[in-house]
Amino acid sequence: MVKLDEHPLMKKLADPGIQLTPKGRILGNYILNNPRKAVFMTTKELAGICKVSEATVVRFVTQVGFESYGRFQQTLRDLIDTDMPLTERMDLTFSGDPDTNRFQYEIYKDIENLKHLYESTDTGVMKKIIDCLAESAGIYIIGSRMSYPLAHYMGWAMTKIRQNVQTLNGSDSTSFDYLAIAAPESAVIIFTVSRYPNELLRLGKHVRRTGHKLIVISDNALAPLNNFAHLNLAAPSRFIPLFSSPISMMCLINYLLTELAGRYGDNMNKHQQKLEQTYRENDILFNLDNFLK
Structure with a gap:
């Protein structure tokens, strides 16, 4: 099982020797401490909570070796999914507005997953x-x-x-x-x-x-x-x-x-x-x- 702190991405973010700007270091520390929150954030949301610009977020993911924020987010998502317990999955699935049309949303997720597969x-x-x-x-x-x-x-x-x-x-x-x-x-x-x-x-x-x-x-x-x-x-x-x-x-x-x-x-x-x-x-x-x- 791949543990969060043993994955190359998390090791890289924790490495004090990695060449990051001060604002990039703020982003890295937030992701290290809150990976299960960061994985669902857009560049705008991550920039807002870390009080940096969206351009800084884009530069940050390039500095840690990803060609796009989407690739970075997918790697983080894959890592978290390997050991997330059922209780946390339940919280994610049933969080938010209870009136959300779950049928449409489940179909939407499968369409997006098939696009990603393709x-x-x-x-x-x-x-x-x-x-x-x-x-x-x-x-x-x-x-x-x-x-x-x-x-x-x-x-x-x-x-x-x-x-x-x-x-x-x-x-x-x-x-x-x-x-x-x-x-x-x-x-x-x-x-x-x-x-x-x-x-x-x-x-x-x-x-x-x-x-x-x-x-x-x-x-x-x-x-x-x-x-x-x-x-x-x-x-x-x-x-x-x-x-x-x-x-x-x-x-x-x-x-x-x-x-x-x-x-x-x-x-x-x-x-x-x-x-x-x-x-x-x-x-x-x-x-x-x-x-x-």
């Missing part, structure tokens, strides 16, 4: 992940607690594309058994969302020891499991969610599934024909002809 995702990493999934003999997809539904969805959908796919519950210790006896150099996808269960960290370390390829899909560029990944994708939120922000991660999943399906072509058609035959023979899925009989 602007920030590394398409080169996505291509490498798709290559890995297409070439691996076996694929294991793991989630735990809040991230298990994401793993289950991707795992179930991927069984419609290729063979040798298995979904594991990271809360079940038998996951270690399955990974220990998996085919050599299998691909392992672990989904992890705030506040990052330690059981997934242990599984990530286990995957690396067993020599499999570890792919991590998270909601935060600072998610602890990213440190063990061969490849990782993050779908960060511009907001600190009450529980999690699954929409952007679902968008990543659907893209990966679609691209992977395109790789298999005729082989996938044969695979799906077998599945459809099984569905018909065992009356597994709804069929209008049978329903009308």
Whole structure:
């Protein structure tokens, strides 16, 4: 887990040797002492509470290594989200005017998060992940607690594309058994969302020891499991969610599934024909002809 005072940004702000103007030092001290307040402030609000100009705020974030205030704020948001307890999230979610249209606001947040995903995702990493999934003999997809539904969805959908796919519950210790006896150099996808269960960290370390390829899909560029990944994708939120922000991660999943399906072509058609035959023979899925009989 990344602690606030151990993060490079906070260390930089606390470093007396960093070249900051006196007003820049005022800004740095305020952020050090009030990171959970500063993360939600506009440049105007931060300038006002520190009694400096907005131009000073803009110069300050450049001095500490960020190309824009938005990038600085996102880094601070990601850092705070890694360990913010549920009680504080509740206070953030239900603060302000009780008459606010929460339905519209939740949709607005998801739209903003999808825009951020579109602007920030590394398409080169996505291509490498798709290559890995297409070439691996076996694929294991793991989630735990809040991230298990994401793993289950991707795992179930991927069984419609290729063979040798298995979904594991990271809360079940038998996951270690399955990974220990998996085919050599299998691909392992672990989904992890705030506040990052330690059981997934242990599984990530286990995957690396067993020599499999570890792919991590998270909601935060600072998610602890990213440190063990061969490849990782993050779908960060511009907001600190009450529980999690699954929409952007679902968008990543659907893209990966679609691209992977395109790789298999005729082989996938044969695979799906077998599945459809099984569905018909065992009356597994709804069929209008049978329903009308």
